[in-house]
Amino acid sequence: xxxxxxxxxxxxxxxxxxxxxxxxxxxxxxxxxxxxxxxxxxxxxxxxxxxxxxxxxxxxxxxxxxxxxxxxxxxxxxxxxxxxxxxxxxxxxxxxxxxxxxxxxxxxxxxxxxxxxxxxxxxxxxxxxxxxxxxxxxxxxxxxxxxxxxxxxxxxxxxxxxxxxxxxxxxxxxxxxxxxxxxxxxxxxxxxxxxxxxxxxxxxxxxxxxxxxxxxxxxxxxxxxxxxxxxxxxxxxxxxxxxxxxxxxxxxxxxxxxxxxxxxxxxxxxxxxxxxxxxxxxxxxxxxxxxxxxxxxxxxxxxxxxxxxxxxxxxxxxx
Numbered sequence: 001x002x003x004x005x006x007x008x009x010x011x012x013x014x015x016x017x018x019x020x021x022x023x024x025x026x027x028x029x030x031x032x033x034x035x036x037x038x039x040x041x042x043x044x045x046x047x048x049x050x051x052x053x054x055x056x057x058x059x060x061x062x063x064x065x066x067x068x069x070x071x072x073x074x075x076x077x078x079x080x081x082x083x084x085x086x087x088x089x090x091x092x093x094x095x096x097x098x099x100x101x102x103x104x105x106x107x108x109x110x111x112x113x114x115x116x117x118x119x120x121x122x123x124x125x126x127x128x129x130x131x132x133x134x135x136x137x138x139x140x141x142x143x144x145x146x147x148x149x150x151x152x153x154x155x156x157x158x159x160x161x162x163x164x165x166x167x168x169x170x171x172x173x174x175x176x177x178x179x180x181x182x183x184x185x186x187x188x189x190x191x192x193x194x195x196x197x198x199x200x201x202x203x204x205x206x207x208x209x210x211x212x213x214x215x216x217x218x219x220x221x222x223x224x225x226x227x228x229x230x231x232x233x234x235x236x237x238x239x240x241x242x243x244x245x246x247x248x249x250x251x252x253x254x255x256x257x258x259x260x261x262x263x264x265x266x267x268x269x270x271x272x273x274x275x276x277x278x279x280x281x282x283x284x285x286x287x288x289x290x291x292x293x294x295x296x297x298x299x300x301x302x303x304x305x306x307x308x309x310x311x312x313x314x315x316x317x318x319x
Contacts, residue, residue, distance in 0.1 A: 005069065005131040008124060012076055013064040013150065020056035021157055023049070031221045037095050039086070046221070057154070064150055073132035077125040084118040091115060182278050184297060188213075188289050189277035194250065195265035196257040201243070208291050210240045212311055214301065215274055217283040218247055218256035222302035226284040227260055229304040234264075237311050240288075245269055286310045 023030040031049035034040055040048050059079055063072045087098055091110045098110050108114055182188065192202040203211075214230070216223035230242060242264040246253040250268040257266045274280045278287070286301035288310050299310040 005073075005128055005135060008128040008131075009063055009072060009076070012080070012121075012125065013060045016056045016060035016063070016079075017150070017154065020053040020060070021154075023053035023056075032219055035221065035224075037090055038093070039089070061147075061150070065147055069132040069135075070129075073125070073129040077122070077129050080118075080122050080125045084115075084122050087115060087118050182287070182295060182298070184295050186295055188287065188293050188295050189273060190293075191271060191273040191277070193245070193267040193269060193271065193273075195267055196250075196254045196262070198250075199265070201265055201267060203293065206241050206243075206289075207293055210291060210296075210311075211289045211293075212237075212240050212242050213278075213287045213289065214242065214244045215278070215280045215283055215285045215287075216244055216246055218252050220283050223284040224260060225303060226286075226301050226307065227262055229307055230264065232304060233307050233311065236308070240311055243267060245274055248272065 027049055030053070031045055034045045034049055059075060063076050065072070087110060090098060095110055098108050098114065188203060190203045192200065194200055214226065216227065227244070234240075234242060244262065244264055244266045246256065246266050246268060248269050250270075253266050253268050256262070282300065284301050286297075286299055286307060287295060288297040290296050297310045299306055301307050301310055
């Protein structure tokens with residue numbers, strides 16, 4: 001019977017490790033899901049998205065380490081009991097995606113079938129708890145061999161994820177190094193677009209005033225943080241006008257502007273000037289223009305410090 005208990009432990013350990021690594025690999029997506037679920041205060045979402053995946057991996061090692069069979073079984077049952085409560089709560093609130101805690105690389109839809117799956121998994125953990133109470137523990141040599149295999153497996157996947165993120169960061173740096181065709185000291189490409197209220201706006205309307213262009217993407221957690229800081233920046237920089245440029249979907253931008261209570265114009269990029277003329281590939285990105293429409297500064301702008309930096313440089317001497 002102890003071998004059955006071991007098989008259950010291995011299965012749930014793999015579930016938790018895959019779940020934790022998937023969230024670490026795609027932190028932004030996991031954070032956005034936590035934000036939309038509404039179970040955690042928005043100000044704590046970034047911290048929770050960083051910590052929760054590591055808690056899952058720690059729990060997985062506590063389960064497979066078998067400090068005592070009963071201790072591991074209690075942790076396992078408590079963890080998946082908690083997962084079931086969360087999934088049922090989200091189902092009751094009408095949410096459509098879970099947190100991705102069941103060993104999938106991406107979150108699963110929340111429906112009656114997924115609730116039943118969670119209940120079955122909880123029953124498996126309860127059965128494992130009964131086995132832990134009624135059977136003898138495994139030999140420590142076998143337990144040590146299993147732990148070693150899992151440590152090597154985790155190390156392998158961490159190396160793979162690290163190399164992949166390093167390659168992605170290198171490609172991103174190469175793409176952004178020259179920031180495409182737009183450079184500091186050059187005139188900003190003109191454009192015309194409509195805002196969330198369907199009002200037409202063009203770059204030339206702001207000639208004679210400094211202008212901050214904030215390129216965002218609905219659903220981007222860093223963009224949400226940048227937009228949240230804009231009212232503070234507007235009070236500090238009353239001489240600067242502000243424009244946000246969103247996606248090419250006007251309805252998506254309109255809904256996003258309402259959700260985030262965006263008070264500045266949020267333009268819909270129907271012409272594709274974000275990528276074609278401005279060569280923006282990462283969000284949020286801020287570009288400061290002077291009174292003559294000349295690019296004075298450009299930077300990533302995910303927090304108030306970066307926004308202050310990009311809007312506080314001395315004027316360029318344009319030849």
